[in-house]
Amino acid sequence: MSSEAAGVRVAVLGLGYVGCVSAACLAELGNRVTGIDRDENKVNNVLNGLAPFFEPGLEQLVRDNVAAGRLTASTAIEALQDTDVALVCVGTPSEKNGNLGLDQLRRVVSDIAETLEKRKKPLVLAIRSTVFPGTCEEVVLPLLSGSALVSVVSNPEFLREGVAVKDFMEPSLLVVGGSDPEAVRLVASLYSPLQVSACLVSLRTAEMIKYACNAFHAVKISFANEIGALSARLNVDPGEVMATLCEDTRLNISPTYLRPGFAFGGSCLPKDLRALNYRANRLDLRLPLLESTLPSNNQHLQRAIDAVLDLPARRLGIIGLAFKENTDDLRESPVVSLLEQLIGKGRQVRIFDPHIQLDSIYGSNRNFILQQIPHIVRLLDSSVEQLLAWCDHVVVAQKMPPQLASRVTGAGLPITDLVGPTLAYVAAPVPASVR
């Protein structure tokens, strides 16, 4: 156990699947832990050395740690009075409309707020329940009435029921988010005996990452099932297909293609998805995830186009025309759709792409661009300097090599970056009604 965590007293609020596992495992790591729950039955179970529900390995941990005096439980919120860190693990069930139910969270934080008057030492409140980004700032903090004694951090839980103790002790990911570095470090130090390095992020990122992970898991399962269903209908072994797909750890099971940015395009992805969906349709096989991929891509492209149309610019200089960097392939380039709409709405545009000289492209590539934008040749600049001297706003539609990037940024013009990971062109204030 780290010296920082040694001597830290921990309260766990909510002794459900997440809270009870967290409490027992943190006690097993050497911390002094008090579990607090309104449910007397759960509290009595823990006090009697029993797990309040079945989870492999949990009962033994509860029994051993209660016996060793490291784990206790109470129904009284006052039990957190002499603790340093409170982990909030109450339920956040779905409401009828799908929204997240925050009643348990509001109640427990209000209960904690009432104890603050008598409190002498600081408290770090770590929200482990799954909550939507902004909840800590907009729901939790206001309930604490700005008490200087409390710091709020987000510390989402990723354990899976059935292997929860193992997942806690061998975490695949540890995330702690907040703006108070001391509080963030203290919460991260609780896990320091484990073989994992903490990702220290912003409060909102920590809240969002839990949703991103669960959505990703759900999409992966549905993807495997849809590819599997189509494979089976085509008399192909689904297991063999997916196992082979997983062999590629560079493009498939890797961070590649998992960076937010611009829409995809090119001569393969759209064409092959269309063919796959067409064939599935003919087999009367509904594959909603795969069917929704091209519409999803079109929506993303439209967001970018709308943002460019909204720019207060008179002369737009577009960097990049091919569907990605280091190619001159223009087929199904999203930039071509962008240009079509900009030109169609009367915007003045010029384009520079380091790899596109219209004289040297030919075949289906040349036919595609001339069909879409017949007068493209008049819009292409042969040097970036020419483009920068003409435009009053730069739109980056392709990843730039460092030299080109420094020339573009050096021009001092406003830039809208469609390919960067921040998706600044999508950002807009969240209406209060959906918070």
Ligand SMILES: NC(=O)c1ccc[n+]([C@@H]2O[C@H](COP(=O)([O-])OP(=O)(O)OC[C@H]3O[C@@H](n4cnc5c(N)ncnc54)[C@H](O)[C@@H]3O)[C@@H](O)[C@H]2O)c1
């Ligand atoms: N179950 C999982 O596999 C899992 C995994 C990761 C994250 N999560 C998230 O963790 C959170 C907790 O999930 P869970 O499955 O442990 O929920 P749960 O319903 O099993 O447990 C919640 C506990 O909180 C207690 N509680 C409610 N209000 C309280 C209050 N005011 N004071 C004290 N105790 C109170 C309840 O009595 C209950 O025992 C949820 O946000 C969930 O989405 C769950």
